[in-house]
Amino acid sequence: MLDANSYENCIPLLISKVKALEEAMFFEVPVGEEAKSIEVASQLWQALLDSGVDRNSLIVNLGGGCVSDIGGFVAAGYKRGIRYINVPTTLVGMVDAAIGGKTAVNLNGSKNQVGFFQMPDAVCVCTDFLDTLPDEEMMSGLFEMAKTMILSDADALTTMESVFVSDGISHEELTSLVVRCVKFKQDVVDADPRDKSIRRMLNFGHTFGHAIESFENEKGHSVSHGIAVGVGMACELYLSHKKLGMSEVPLKRYCSLLDSLVGMPKYTLRDTESILRFMKHDKKNRNDLILCTLIQEEGVPVIDVAIDENEVRDALLQIAKF
Ligand code: GLY
Numbered sequence: 001m002l003d004a005n006s007y008e009n010c011i012p013l014l015i016s017k018v019k020a021l022e023e024a025m026f027f028e029v030p031v032g033e034e035a036k037s038i039e040v041a042s043q044l045w046q047a048l049l050d051s052g053v054d055r056n057s058l059i060v061n062l063g064g065g066c067v068s069d070i071g072g073f074v075a076a077g078y079k080r081g082i083r084y085i086n087v088p089t090t091l092v093g094m095v096d097a098a099i100g101g102k103t104a105v106n107l108n109g110s111k112n113q114v115g116f117f118q119m120p121d122a123v124c125v126c127t128d129f130l131d132t133l134p135d136e137e138m139m140s141g142l143f144e145m146a147k148t149m150i151l152s153d154a155d156a157l158t159t160m161e162s163v164f165v166s167d168g169i170s171h172e173e174l175t176s177l178v179v180r181c182v183k184f185k186q187d188v189v190d191a192d193p194r195d196k197s198i199r200r201m202l203n204f205g206h207t208f209g210h211a212i213e214s215f216e217n218e219k220g221h222s223v224s225h226g227i228a229v230g231v232g233m234a235c236e237l238y239l240s241h242k243k244l245g246m247s248e249v250p251l252k253r254y255c256s257l258l259d260s261l262v263g264m265p266k267y268t269l270r271d272t273e274s275i276l277r278f279m280k281h282d283k284k285n286r287n288d289l290i291l292c293t294l295i296q297e298e299g300v301p302v303i304d305v306a307i308d309e310n311e312v313r314d315a316l317l318q319i320a321k322f
Helices: 004-017 019-023 038-050 065-080 091-097 127-132 135-152 156-165 171-191 198-203 206-218 225-244 248-262 269-280 309-321
Strands: 058-063 083-088 102-107 110-117 290-297 300-307
Touching: 004 019, 004 058, 004 127, 038 065, 038 102, 058 065, 065 083, 065 091, 065 102, 065 110, 083 091, 091 127, 091 135, 091 171, 127 171, 135 156, 135 171, 135 198, 135 225, 135 248, 156 171, 156 248, 171 198, 198 206, 198 290, 198 300, 206 225, 206 269, 206 290, 206 309, 225 248, 225 290, 225 300, 225 309, 269 309
Parallel strands: 058 083
Antiparallel strands: 102 110, 290 300
């Protein structure tokens, strides 16, 4: 399974490395979130059936998070589940989406409402694919990497400042950071494959981030997932400071980094109400409580912290002041 971007930019490199794939059948999905629908899944199941794909076949998902989400979903459902591997071609895919077996489609505009946990047989990460990635996609992935660093590294901000602010990091340095992030995520997934406890730490930045992404999309602005999560992390670091007593220093350093990279958003009171509306429908909520992963200090996450509506408004308005 692949989309037009991975077909154009990544197939030549992949086939030059894995000759066996010259024999593969290609199943193309729409680019982006359009791929993640039950209608696309149904068309793919029919195409697999028509092409004689059987229970011994192997699906290779080549692309970003949307390709691995729909490709994994289709593999999980086809003939009650066939094997698949993910070959991520975006940074978000490499450090997050391709790992851990979360597969899903969207339902009436609500993200990832129907899906399965179905682990890939393998995830093959090749950072050479990043050479063709557009800048905005790269930035989006760097924020997902930043998330992993804040969760795992007591000196996360220093690492991030050198990654984001210097003249750019070398391919080797980037690859070694990707490897660190992949190992961290795989360890978390191995410890909690079905998202019952510590895997939820990976939602850091995402409670606000998903709502900000939906809010911007509703206004007709396109914002990448990683950048929305980047803003979400600022809000959640602010609440980590307010509610868990995290020092103000990482909050200030992070906000200044975010501001220099993508500009700090300045929300109005009306914006905060719209973002809150999306947060109330977050599927991570339980018993009507909005839940976040917060940070005691860099490298020490705390899962399932309940936050109230005023704290949401406060965080969205206050981050612009740091
Ligand atoms: N992207 C979060 C997770 O895989 O659990």
